[in-house]
Amino acid sequence: QSALTQPASVSGSPGQSITISCTGTSSDVGGYNYVSWYQQHPGKAPKLMIYDVSNRPSGVSNRFSGSKSGNTASLTISGLQAEDEADYYCSSYTSSNVVFGGGTKLTVL
Amino acid sequence: QLQLQESGPGLVKPSETLSLTCTVSGGSISSSSYYWGWIRQPPGKGLEWIGSIYYSGSTYYNPSLKSRVTISVDTSKNQFSLKLSSVTAADTAVYYCARQGWQWLVLGWFDPWGQGTLVTVSS
Numbered sequence: 632q633s634a635l636t637q638p639a640s641v642s643g644s645p646g647q648s649i650t651i652s653c654t655g656t657s658s659d660v661g662g663y664n665y666v667s668w669y670q671q672h673p674g675k676a677p678k679l680m681i682y683d684v685s686n687r688p689s690g691v692s693n694r695f696s697g698s699k700s701g702n703t704a705s706l707t708i709s710g711l712q713a714e715d716e717a718d719y720y721c722s723s724y725t726s727s728n729v730v731f732g733g734g735t736k737l738t739v740l
Numbered sequence: 741q742l743q744l745q746e747s748g749p750g751l752v753k754p755s756e757t758l759s760l761t762c763t764v765s766g767g768s769i770s771s772s773s774y775y776w777g778w779i780r781q782p783p784g785k786g787l788e789w790i791g792s793i794y795y796s797g798s799t800y801y802n803p804s805l806k807s808r809v810t811i812s813v814d815t816s817k818n819q820f821s822l823k824l825s826s827v828t829a830a831d832t833a834v835y836y837c838a839r840q841g842w843q844w845l846v847l848g849w850f851d852p853w854g855q856g857t858l859v860t861v862s863s
Contacts, residue, residue, distance in 0.1 A: 634786070667849040669787075676836055677787065679851035688851060720787050724846050727800050729777075729789040 635660065635721055635732035642738040648709040651735045653721030654702060661702035665724040668697055668706045671734075672717045680719075681706060713739050742767040744837050744854035752831075752861050758824040762837030762854060769818045770795040775840040777850055778811060778822045780833040788833075792840050792847060793820055800847060827861045834858050 636654040643649040653660065653668075660666055666684045669677035679688050681697035684704060694709045704723070708715055716739040721732040748760035762776070769776060777792035791801040793811045801809050810823040824831060835857055838850035 663846060665846055665848045669850075676853040676856050677850070678853070679849055682841065682849035682851075722787075722789075722849075724848060727847075728802060729792070729800075729847050731779075731787040731789060734786040 633730070635723060635730055637719075637721060637732040637735045639733070640736045640738065642740055643708075643711045644740045645711055645713065647711050648707060649711060649737065650708075651706045651719055651721075651737070653704040653706070653723075653732050655704075655723055655725075655730070656702055659702075659723040659725035659730055660699065660704050663724045664699070666697070666699060666704040667722045668695075668704075669720045669722065670715075670717045671720065677720065708737075711739055715739055742839065742852055744839065744852065746835060746837050746854045746857040748857065748859070750858060750860060752827055752859060753863050754828055754861055755826055758822070758827050758831060758859055758861070760822045760835055760837075760857065760859070762820050762822075764818045764820075764839075769813065769820065770815050773841070775800075775842050775847060776813070776820045777838050777840040777847075779836045779838060779850065779853075780831075781836070781856075782830075782833040785833075790822065790824075790835075829861050832859065832861045 668681040671677040684699045685697040752758045775792040778790040793799045808825045813820040838853040841848040
């Protein structure tokens with residue numbers, strides 16, 4: 632199985648909105664509504680931000696939203712804040728397996 | 741509040757077997773609603789799913805690691821374990837355990853995660 636494709640980096644200014652893409656195939660992202668997104672700050676464990684494409688766990692800010700179109704899932708962060716600077720990873724189910732994206736480093740300018 | 745904690749040797753010699761245990765507290769590992777997974781992250785790199793186990797012992801493994809991985813569960817101790825054989829320097833990573841959602845035989849999200857433990861493969 633191949634890793635899902637994410638941009639290596641994205642950036643934005645405080646208050647702006649950014650979107651991180653996660654591209655797979657019809658065998659993973661496009662075939663199932665089981666895409667999740669994780670935020671990871673340096674030296675910390677990943678934290679679930681979005682599950683099942685667009686659902687937010689309790690306690691996650693509503694500035695975070697998820698969507699999917701075809702084989703590409705997206706994470707949008709609105710009203711960017713300094714604390715959002717982190718690495719973000721997408722994940723999807725595929726044929727009895729789980730595959731992660733390569734990760735995207737978000738820089739808040 | 742559910743918590744997971746990884747434990748095991750931080751240094752393993754090449755060709756030997758890496759062994760880690762994840763202890764679950766604040767909830768039962770025997771819940772029918774969840775699988776329990778292992779994920780690793782080499783220094784400076786991305787996340788890689790290793791495998792997952794149900795309380796009954798049913799397992800799923802990453803095909804690229806399947807020949808070297810064994811995941812087991814001990815419901816009496818509320819623990820699950822990872823064994824990775826014939827390790828090389830490429831297996832040096834932070835190893836995380838996590839609870840995994842599932843439905844209709846489909847593996848889903850990971851939450852929460854343990855804090856992670858660094859395992860270095862070196863002689």
